[in-house]
Amino acid sequence: MPTGKRPQASAPGAPSATVPVRHAAAVKGKEHPAAGMERHLNQLVDVALDRRRLPHEDLEHLRQLAATASGRGTALRILVAEYLTSVHRVWTDLSGAGRALEPEDLREVGSALIRAIGEATVALTEGYETAHRAAVRGEEAMRREFVDDLLDGRTDLGRLAERAERFGLRLVGPHSVSVARAGKPFGAGDDTTRYVEEALTARFTTQDVLITTKDSLLVCVSPGAVPDVPDFFATSVRSAVDEPCRVAVSRPRPGPSGIVRSYQEARSTLDLAVQLGLTTPRVDASDLLVFQVLGRDRAAITDLVATVLGGLEEARGGPRALLETLDAYFASGCLNTTTARRLGVSVRTVAYRLDRIRQLTGHDPTDPDQRYILQTAALGARLLDWPSRPLQPSE
Template sequence: MPTELAEAYLTLLADVSRTGRLLRRDELEGLRRLGEQCAEAGYGLREVVSHCLAAARRAWQTLPGTTGATSVGELRRMGDAVLAATDAALAALGEGHERSQRLAVRQEEAARREFIDDLLHGRSDLGLLAERAERFGLRLAGAYTVAVAVGDEPFADVHPMVHRVERELAGRFGERDVLLAGKDGRLVCIAPDSERAVLDAFADLTLRPGPGYRPVLRVATGRRHSGASGVLRSYDEALDALDYAQRLGLPACRLKAEDLLVFPVLMRDRAAMADLVRSVLGPLTEARGGARPLLDTIAVQAEAAYVNAEAARRLGLSVRTLGYRLERIKSLTGYDPADALQRFTLETAAMGARLLNWPEQPL
């Protein structure tokens, strides 16, 4: 390919040196196409330019002025024409080469997005998915863990945070079978279970990205699972953890699916959970001001490990007012927060209420 380019380029320069004309539009477009073909054939732009400059030097050596038959002025005119043609030709070749590179990048990005969609939605044959994964540096025969970060603005593959985290992870760990991508407005990191340090670094970089970047709100990590279906399962677990954290108002910014396994168990039978909430907490709606203040009191008491002074501080109440609320909960529900078994029932019902968005949503 460079040899063909050099021959065509020499022919062009020879005509320019004779006539002093500028390159025509069709000639420039032909050079752009040659630049594209060189890029598609795997030749770098530096190599293409080198061949063209070598051809320009050969053309210069064949100028009529080298025989002494041409005046200095004429020699200068022909030299200027050759140099102008060289400048225009190299610019056209560069445009074509870059055009091909941009197209290749867009095609690669489209293939990457399609692979991510298929992998995280389980829409492709697992065998074919494993073959495609190798192209993106994943060997799906092993065990993988997925971490998902969510912020107050959506992430896409072109988001600056994606490139920042990708650069940092590559700089620290190199190519270690890791895939980073934006998916449905979230930032997703897929890493082998053996590379837990990568997931920890991913969480650190997204929660504390540094000046100029907005930190994410939460990062959730699924459990380790094997194969392509395992990646999907770990991803779903991370999404569930984020969902539970939002619905329960959990303060933690780092979440692990294994720490939240109780919530899928609680919600596995939604009808039973709704019945528990109605039976245990339903009477709270009779309180002045509704059920919400007393429901919040149950939740904060649990978070404060039933230390009244700490619970009162978090609620912005006096200890005496907190005591009144606890008595009111006991009288309305019949469950005593001071009794260990009854306390557990109240806590479980309160969690269910938050998961079901009760009392705002009727059961």
């Protein structure tokens, strides 16, 4: 009966005691996922027969092999499957090499082999996942750099278009930019951002949308040829957040430089909507052009407010109540009943205040021909935070 000692090398002409490794070679025309494991597989035989653990350098070698496989794009499941297949062949070769062992020794060899296989599989997984995480972080850093360059216009436009293709975005033709702001800042990779991105890419193609974050805003860049994107973006954002949020949409502009301008316009529109106290969840830049123009000329808008609404300062208690009535009246579609409900006053009070506005300003809010100038001046007052902030002639 053979002993449990490890067999020595065979005599010349006898079958070799070394188990041949014949499974990790390169596949013809394509590199095998398990290529480079020959040293480990031979080591595996020795470890099993000697009932010892795999050496640290062998495990580190496996981690490096797995990192290389990750860089080639080999799936982890394929790498592990090929490794286990190779191990099975090692066992087959080992059991057929004439090494007869006592049952107790066979159990110890099998236990050592299983332990070594487990350690090797863990090492492969660690090496693969570490390399994959590093690649993901590198990709995210490149994407963030691209987004910053795209929205800030800090790089050569031709080069920017080439980099955009890497991320599936075509910068040909006009693009619009939508931005969303909520109470909680949006962050890259957070649940809300991923939800919106998945919703948009499921509805449209990755070439039609770029979802990113910048300065706590959620940003969507989309081609003007796909006009449904901003609406769907706004709907997706409202579905993803549990608090009030606002979306601003720019006008489409051509080329990479147009995206920079569109992003700036969308942001300024978002800020302007807050200044104006608009309650609509989506605001289009095209709807606020007149206020953007007025906002650039503080002197003009100050003169408009002072000329049209200055007379309200003569009202008992100041202009605030009458100005709030104007805002509510225009927001309600110029309906006295709805205005009264908004303000929590009687319809008679609303009628009295509207008449008082006509007396003090010389403009009748109930007259369609005079209504527009009052509404423009009232919104201008919001831009200047009047009457909380006194009008300054220098503005």
